[in-house]
Amino acid sequence: MHIQAVTFDFWGTLFQDAQGKERHALRMEGLIKETAVEEAQADRVLKETMAFFMRNHLDTQHTLTPVDAALLCCQALDKTVDDDGIARMATCFADAILEYPPVPIEDALEAVKAAADRVPVAIISDTGMSPGKNLRILLERAGFLPFFSALNFSDETRAAKPQRRMYASIADQLGIAPHEMLHIGDLEPTDITGAHQIHAKAALITAVNRRYEEVTRADYLLPSWKRFIELLPELI
Numbered sequence: 001m002h003i004q005a006v007t008f009d010f011w012g013t014l015f016q017d018a019q020g021k022e023r024h025a026l027r028m029e030g031l032i033k034e035t036a037v038e039e040a041q042a043d044r045v046l047k048e049t050m051a052f053f054m055r056n057h058l059d060t061q062h063t064l065t066p067v068d069a070a071l072l073c074c075q076a077l078d079k080t081v082d083d084d085g086i087a088r089m090a091t092c093f094a095d096a097i098l099e100y101p102p103v104p105i106e107d108a109l110e111a112v113k114a115a116a117d118r119v120p121v122a123i124i125s126d127t128g129m130s131p132g133k134n135l136r137i138l139l140e141r142a143g144f145l146p147f148f149s150a151l152n153f154s155d156e157t158r159a160a161k162p163q164r165r166m167y168a169s170i171a172d173q174l175g176i177a178p179h180e181m182l183h184i185g186d187l188e189p190t191d192i193t194g195a196h197q198i199h200a201k202a203a204l205i206t207a208v209n210r211r212y213e214e215v216t217r218a219d220y221l222l223p224s225w226k227r228f229i230e231l232l233p234e235l236i
Contacts, residue, residue, distance in 0.1 A: 009185030010125035019100035030092030063154035066090035107225035162194030
């Protein structure tokens with residue numbers, strides 16, 4: 001099989017989290033402003049909501065949004081907030097990532113550039129409190145965006161990995177057969193399983209997340225982006 005395109009996950013693959021405490025504090029401010037709860041309550045409910053988002057992705061393959069997060073927080077706090085307040089809270093939750101952004105993983109930009117020199121490249125990423133429109137901004141700020149021919153974010157596609165639609169629709173956009181893709185990500189249940197469901201090749205990147213390196217069914221194991229760049233002539 002000849003690889004005709006490479007797709008990348010976002011979180012834990014191209015970017016690693018940074019300034020998470022500051023981002024959480026900013027979201028707490030937004031929640032407290034709209035609900036007038038104590039700081040400890042806001043902290044607890046936000047953490048519970050984030051944990052629910054993660055479980056929901058894996059259990060139901062459904063993407064929740066910043067509005068969902070605002071509604072869940074209000075429900076957990078037994079607070080009634082009008083539509084304008086929900087909208088302000090959701091905007092605060094969503095835009096916190098722009099104030100306190102993650103950082104690119106070492107050599108990630110160089111890896112994307114190297115792959116884009118050979119074949120079209122794309123993003124296939126789940127989202128949550130940080131929507132796709134803001135992840136696009138982060139990609140642009142860090143110099144990644146010009147290299148991508150297509151981007152699938154789960155809040156925009158209304159599907160989440162490992163659903164086939166997340167992968168097959170990118171293949172359609174790139175004009176290739178699904179099995180001609182190589183997808184790279186850090187999560188076995190979503191990235192690797194999703195790619196294999198459409199008979200694409202899959203690579204597990206363990207530069208920041210080594211949770212699955214001993215159990216992965218990925219076709220390739222990448223300890224770093226430098227290793228990926230070294231392998232490119234063999235892969236493509």
